[in-house]
Amino acid sequence: MHLNYYTLKRLSEPLAVLLSGGIIKAAFSQEKDELILGFSLIDNSDFFIRATLQSDFTALSFPKDFARSRKNNVDLFPSIINQRVTSVHQFENERAFYIGFQDQSKLVFKMHGNRSNIILCKEGKQNELFKKKLNKDIDLSIDGLERPIQRSLALYQEVPDYTQFYPTFGKLVNQYLSELNFETLNLTDQWNLLQEIERQIENNPFFLIKVKDAPALSLIDRENGVRLSDDPIDALNQFYQSYHRDYLFEREKNKAISTIAKRISQAKAYIQKTEHELEKLETAIPPNHLADIIMANLHSIQKGVKSIVLFNFYTNEEVEIKLNKDLSPQKNAENYYRKSKNRAIEIDKLTENLLNKEDQINHLTLLSEEITRAESIKLLRQIIKSSPFFDEKEKSENVLPYKSFMHQGYQIWVGKNAKSNDELTLKYAYKEDIWLHAKDVPGSHVLIKHQSGKNTPASVIERAAAYAAYYSKRKTDTLVPVIYTPVKYVRKKKGAAAGQVFVSQEKVLMTPALGPQD
Numbered sequence: 001m002h003l004n005y006y007t008l009k010r011l012s013e014p015l016a017v018l019l020s021g022g023i024i025k026a027a028f029s030q031e032k033d034e035l036i037l038g039f040s041l042i043d044n045s046d047f048f049i050r051a052t053l054q055s056d057f058t059a060l061s062f063p064k065d066f067a068r069s070r071k072n073n074v075d076l077f078p079s080i081i082n083q084r085v086t087s088v089h090q091f092e093n094e095r096a097f098y099i100g101f102q103d104q105s106k107l108v109f110k111m112h113g114n115r116s117n118i119i120l121c122k123e124g125k126q127n128e129l130f131k132k133k134l135n136k137d138i139d140l141s142i143d144g145l146e147r148p149i150q151r152s153l154a155l156y157q158e159v160p161d162y163t164q165f166y167p168t169f170g171k172l173v174n175q176y177l178s179e180l181n182f183e184t185l186n187l188t189d190q191w192n193l194l195q196e197i198e199r200q201i202e203n204n205p206f207f208l209i210k211v212k213d214a215p216a217l218s219l220i221d222r223e224n225g226v227r228l229s230d231d232p233i234d235a236l237n238q239f240y241q242s243y244h245r246d247y248l249f250e251r252e253k254n255k256a257i258s259t260i261a262k263r264i265s266q267a268k269a270y271i272q273k274t275e276h277e278l279e280k281l282e283t284a285i286p287p288n289h290l291a292d293i294i295m296a297n298l299h300s301i302q303k304g305v306k307s308i309v310l311f312n313f314y315t316n317e318e319v320e321i322k323l324n325k326d327l328s329p330q331k332n333a334e335n336y337y338r339k340s341k342n343r344a345i346e347i348d349k350l351t352e353n354l355l356n357k358e359d360q361i362n363h364l365t366l367l368s369e370e371i372t373r374a375e376s377i378k379l380l381r382q383i384i385k386s387s388p389f390f391d392e393k394e395k396s397e398n399v400l401p402y403k404s405f406m407h408q409g410y411q412i413w414v415g416k417n418a419k420s421n422d423e424l425t426l427k428y429a430y431k432e433d434i435w436l437h438a439k440d441v442p443g444s445h446v447l448i449k450h451q452s453g454k455n456t457p458a459s460v461i462e463r464a465a466a467y468a469a470y471y472s473k474r475k476t477d478t479l480v481p482v483i484y485t486p487v488k489y490v491r492k493k494k495g496a497a498a499g500q501v502f503v504s505q506e507k508v509l510m511t512p513a514l515g516p517q518d
Contacts, residue, residue: 002059002217002239003111005168006201009090011060011232012097016088018047019099023084030073031378035118035130036066037107039085051109051118052240053131057248058116060109061240062233077120077128080105093147093168106142153191160187162194172211173197176220206235208242215242249377256384260368263389267357267364274357278350287343289314290321291336294329301329348516355404359411363400364389386427402428402447405516407463410456411449414467418499421445422492425501431488434461436468439481439508443472445499447487466514475513482509 001007019039026038037049050061075081080101087100098106098121105122117137118130127138151165162177163169169177177197182190200220207218207225217239218225228235293310294301301308304325312319323332367387374380384390388401401420402413413428415421425435425445432450437443446468448456461484469480485506492501 001170001172001201001219002236003095003113003116004170004172004219005093005095006219007206007217007232007236008095008097008109008111010202011236012088012090014231014233015097015099019085019088021085022047023082024080024099024101025082026068026075027077027081028068028073028075029130030069033131035076036068038066050240051116051130052244053116053118055114057244058111058113059236059240059244060111061237061244063237076130077107079103079122079128080107080120091145091147093149094145095168096145098142108140108142108145110137110140110145153188156191156194157187160190162190166194166198169197169201172216172218172220173201176222205230206232206239208239215239215247245377249380252377252384253371253374253380256371256380256390257368259390260364260371264361264364264368267361271354271357271361274350274354278347278354281343281347281350285312285315285319286340287336288340290319291333291340293319294321294333294336298329298333303328344517352403352405352516355406356400359404359413360400388423400428403516405467408457408460410451410460412460412464412467413447413449414471415445415499418442418497421499425487425490426492429487429490431486433487434464434484435487435490435503436461436464436482436484437503438468438472438474439483441473442499443468443474445501446471462509462511463514465509465511466518469511469513470515470518472513475515478512479510480513482511483507484509 018041020042022039022041024037025040026036029035033052033054035051035053037051039047039049041047046065048063048066050063050066052059052061080103083101083103083105085099086102088097089100089106090097095112096108096110098108100106103122105120108119108121110117110119115134116131117134119137119140120128121140121142127140129135129137131137149165149167156162156165162182163174177193180193182193185193197220204219204221206228207221208228209216209218209222209225217228217235221227228238289312292314293312296313297308297310300310301323305323306325307320307322309318309320311317323329324335327335367383367389370383371380374383401423402415405412405414413424415424421444424447429435429447430450434448434450434456436446436448444467446464448460448464450456465482465484468482469475469477472480474480483503483506485503489504489506490501496502
């Protein structure tokens with residue numbers, strides 16, 4: 001009932017007392033679908049209204065203070081800033097009220113669930129909307145929000161439908177009436193009960209109850225309800241705390257942790273499957289050995305046979321070799337030599353994929369720990385937003401922005417493209433990691449991951465430099481100059497192109513270009 005007419009009606013009364021004569025000093029947003037209004041009251045104290053109008057949660061709350069961020073915020077409704085408040089008016093039988101100002105403008109709070117909006121109305125001017133996508137509110141008329149309803153037992157007896165007389169009761173009250181067997185009562189008793197219910201919700205304290213495991217505000221005392229306050233401002237603040245900061249926070253945190261656990265499980269299954277494929281490839285007779293055996297026995301192989309048993313001089317035992325009957329023995333040998341080359345590439349690729357998946361599991365584990373430590377929904381959402389693992393549009397198996405290799409126990413990460421280079425260097429790097437790049441040409445950023453308490457061996461730096469040379473425009477040169485430096489000396493200037501960084505205190509190493517297969 002936090003958006004119910006009776007809640008807003010009870011809220012409007014103390015707001016009128018507090019705000020009348022005060023001055024609005026600020027109207028801004030620094031979170032999506034959240035408006036902050038700041039007032040200076042007649043006693044010079046500050047008062048804030050926070051209107052949270054998100055798709056999954058809409059509420060009004062009243063923080064005691066509010067620190068505006070220095071960036072990523074926008075001023076709204078500039079025409080009313082420094083205007084004096086003249087009134088607060090609750091529309092009759094409508095989930096809306098307005099704050100009136102001395103220039104005759106009215107800031108309307110239309111609290112209609114996920115269609116809620118804050119609308120600035122001034123006669124002779126077009127309405128200004130907080131949520132501009134709700135464009136029908138451009139035509140909202142203040143006069144049309146008043147809904148006077150005549151009520152009497154005689155009228156009810158003519159039209160015995162209580163929703164025509166009390167359309168603003170809402171789901172919780174309607175459910176309560178059903179539990180009281182309202183439909184079994186005679187019309188007079190029904191009418192008396194309706195009036196008693198209205199008296200209760202106009203005077204009862206506010207309660208916090210659970211509806212489908214979610215906290216809900218109620219003006220009806222239900223089983224297991226927790227009494228909050230008689231003051232609507234205090235009650236709405238407690239409800240906001242319970243729902244937004246506790247319930248939503250825990251729900252989103254658990255969902256994020258569950259998503260990570262699922263991705264870790266998928267990655268482990270992929271590793272198991274890939275290790276099995278690698279084992280099959282590595283234990284099978286190498287195709288080039290079969291090619292050598294064919295070449296050594298060209299004289300004894302007839303064209304047109306589908307297979308032949310020959311002596312394997314590598315293992316000193318017989319081996320059956322499959323052949324293409326339409327090809328000559330020599331062409332069959334060439335095919336096996338080609339398969340051998342492809343198999344080496346396949347083994348390298350599978351090994352690379354395994355390393356990527358192992359890195360992914362490490363990142364996911366660290367991410368899960370970071371999410372577990374998050375103590376606010378704002379921080380939680382920042383973590384989720386900045387992580388590629390929660391991008392619904394990400395369809396590829398390897399969501400990390402780099403290729404991963406191992407050399408002498410050190411992880412070497414190679415950026416996949418210009419955008420990935422930025423991610424690798426700015427998001428995934430530690431200040432003591434070693435950063436490498438082919439000098440003066442486009443290419444991948446390369447990182448050697450720092451190991452605590454150890455100095456990176458020169459041989460590891462040389463291998464990483466060879467990767468930097470290979471994944472650059474100079475990969476065909478005999479020797480390539482590669483710069484390297486700790487990440488703490490790498491920075492990106494505002495407005496620089498994707499992948500473009502500025503380096504200081506670098507050293508230069510000359511190296512041949514060597515890829516994963518070398």
